Amino acid sequence: MALLPVDEALSRLLKQASPLSAETVALDAAVGRILASPLHAKRTQPPFEGSAMDGYAVRAADLDPDGVPLELIGESAAGHPFPGSVEPGQTVRIFTGATMPDGADTVLMQENAERIDDKTVRPTQKEPVGRHVRPAGVDFSEGDLMLESGTKLDFAALSLAAAASHPTVDVHRKPRVAILATGDELKAPGESLAPGQIIASNTYGISAIVSEMGGVALDLGITPDKPAALQAAIDKAQSQDCDVIVTLGGASVGDHDLVQKAMVDAGMVLDFWKIAMRPGKPLMVGRLDGIHVLGLPGNPVSSMVCAHLFLRPLLCRLLGSTYKPKTVAAQLTAHLEANSGRQHYMRASASYDGDCWTVEPAGSQDSSLLRVMTIGNALIVRPPHAPAAEPGEKVLVDLWR
Ligand SMILES: Nc1nc2c(c(=O)[nH]1)N[C@H]1C(S)=C(S)[C@@H](COP(=O)(O)OP(=O)(O)OC[C@H]3O[C@@H](n4cnc5c(N)ncnc54)[C@H](O)[C@@H]3O)O[C@H]1N2
Numbered sequence: 001m002a003l004l005p006v007d008e009a010l011s012r013l014l015k016q017a018s019p020l021s022a023e024t025v026a027l028d029a030a031v032g033r034i035l036a037s038p039l040h041a042k043r044t045q046p047p048f049e050g051s052a053m054d055g056y057a058v059r060a061a062d063l064d065p066d067g068v069p070l071e072l073i074g075e076s077a078a079g080h081p082f083p084g085s086v087e088p089g090q091t092v093r094i095f096t097g098a099t100m101p102d103g104a105d106t107v108l109m110q111e112n113a114e115r116i117d118d119k120t121v122r123p124t125q126k127e128p129v130g131r132h133v134r135p136a137g138v139d140f141s142e143g144d145l146m147l148e149s150g151t152k153l154d155f156a157a158l159s160l161a162a163a164a165s166h167p168t169v170d171v172h173r174k175p176r177v178a179i180l181a182t183g184d185e186l187k188a189p190g191e192s193l194a195p196g197q198i199i200a201s202n203t204y205g206i207s208a209i210v211s212e213m214g215g216v217a218l219d220l221g222i223t224p225d226k227p228a229a230l231q232a233a234i235d236k237a238q239s240q241d242c243d244v245i246v247t248l249g250g251a252s253v254g255d256h257d258l259v260q261k262a263m264v265d266a267g268m269v270l271d272f273w274k275i276a277m278r279p280g281k282p283l284m285v286g287r288l289d290g291i292h293v294l295g296l297p298g299n300p301v302s303s304m305v306c307a308h309l310f311l312r313p314l315l316c317r318l319l320g321s322t323y324k325p326k327t328v329a330a331q332l333t334a335h336l337e338a339n340s341g342r343q344h345y346m347r348a349s350a351s352y353d354g355d356c357w358t359v360e361p362a363g364s365q366d367s368s369l370l371r372v373m374t375i376g377n378a379l380i381v382r383p384p385h386a387p388a389a390e391p392g393e394k395v396l397v398d399l400w401r
């Protein structure tokens with residue numbers, strides 16, 4: 001059976017996924033969340049014509065350094081408007097953010113005025129009408145569309161939502177991701193190891209990806225390679241109200257790779273299995289009672305690369321946004337062999353020298369090597385059957401960490 005190309009696999013996965021329902025959260029709990037409905041202004045900003053400077057509210061026509069000085073008749077401070085009106089030849093002391101008094105049309109900065117005494121101010125220069133005056137509604141008006149649905153609520157969006165007088169926002173629910181490690185050989189970090197055993201590290205990497213993306217990771221622990229134990233773990237995952245189940249290991253063709261059968265026995269409808277990629281060939285995707293099932297390979301690097309390429313976009317979709325990989329074209333520093341028929345994601349180190357990107361592939365591409373994965377920050381994406389490449393040639397690089 002031909003292996004499924006990566007792009008096709010991803011679009012099949014995403015076609016089945018739609019944004020999760022909305023919930024209302026307080027603004028201070030909404031950082032990084034995705035807006036589930038458009039947000040309109042509940043008020044006008046600024047709500048009044050105000051001053052952008054500390055100085056004097058004047059009628060521009062009165063500004064004449066050689067003429068009669070202006071009569072100072074009062075003060076307008078932020079939160080304390082001047083109640084009267086500025087008549088010809090008069091001025092009001094004004095501060096940044098204060099309401100413009102009636103009659104005045106311009107603000108003269110205090111640096112451009114000479115305070116003769118308590119009641120008299122001489123302008124030292126002229127100003128055009130409207131100088132340093134912020135019109136009412138110059139930022140936005142009540143009813144205006146402030147933020148589209150699908151917007152990520154970062155510092156700027158949250159400030160705007162607050163200014164538009166929304167104490168809460170509607171955001172898409174966080175996806176709940178149950179993570180199930182499988183394998184008789186696995187022990188938790190810190191536990192002592194009997195011969196043939198290793199530490200189950202993948203759960204921590206996948207949990208980190210889930211949290212980084214804005215989801216909730218549920219660690220379901222380690223399950224041995226026994227059908228009954230797998231069945232019990234799948235039942236437990238289903239009882240956790242999760243949106244995604246990620247299984248780790250047992251995805252390939254060995255006698256002890258039982259995950260797919262256990263999932264199908266539990267009612268999973270298999271969508272696809274085996275992708276034309278390296279690492280990550282045994283990736284499995286299906287649905288179990290509406291839950292997205294991602295069966296990731298056990299090899300640590302394969303597991304992380306699959307999560308990067310498939311789980312990240314899936315979580316974005318469930319959160320109501322679209323995943324955008326950070327890719328650049330970079331100059332190779334070393335020779336690369338011609339590629340096979342599987343799209344190859346080569347661990348590498350990429351750097352930018354202020355002019356262009358260069359990328360150095362890691363010496364070993366074994367999918368068990370966590371340390372190599374940690375030293376590098378990038379994946380060189382080699383399309384199926386790419387010819388050999390030489391130093392200096394440009395290749396596509398995914399800055400995955
Ligand atoms: N005859 C074939 N053998 C294999 C094929 C194949 O096509 N034909 N595919 C290979 C590829 S590609 C991969 S990738 C691996 C993945 O297989 P599994 O998903 O079944 O993984 P396991 O056999 O369970 O484990 C592989 C490896 O990873 C370690 N592991 C497992 N879980 C974890 C964990 N949670 N944390 C850390 N390490 C883990 C496990 O001990 C093994 O060393 O299959 C190839 N074989």
Ligand code: MOO
Nearest residue numbers: 279280281302367
């Ligand atoms: O393709 Mo596997 O995922 O070698 O490591």
